[in-house]
Amino acid sequence: MTESVPVRTFRAQVAAFLRRAEGGERIVVTVAGRPVAQLGPLDPGTGVPTIPDLAARGLVTPARRSDRPPPDVRLDPWPGTRLDRLVAEVRS
Template identity: 60%
Template sequence: MDRIGIRQLRSEVAAQVRRASAGERIVITVDGRPVAQLGPLEPTDAKLTLEDLAARGQLLLARRSDRPPPEFSMPLWAGTRIDQLVREVRGR
């Protein structure tokens, strides 16, 4: 991965974008600190699984998968105010 400063990027934008479209990844620095990355787009038609996203660090998988999802149902009566229902759900 190549590093370039923001000033150099400003003067060579077209050339750097061509490099990125060719598959290179370029780290952009400001005052010597990396702040951004220029690179090729990820394929949009690829279907990522939860495991793929977890491997990238973009989500955390559930620790336990053997529990069924909780069931929640509450009968609603016509004419009941929402604040009363909320109090009932919260147990107040």
């Protein structure tokens, strides 16, 4: 969904528009009715998406702690794998 907003409205409510962009919405900022800028979610770069890419799109929540060691189990799930079953298998 895309919404056009005048620059004065954008300035007054910038935090709200940033939250909406984080949620996937695109906002077009206008000056005197003319579009001049667009605000929206980050597009992932080419290649495999990273955790920061996915977090920026609101698809995952990054870990709150960064001091934990990397996992000793590597999982390569195939398309259609149910993550709840995969986690249950690893935890058992």
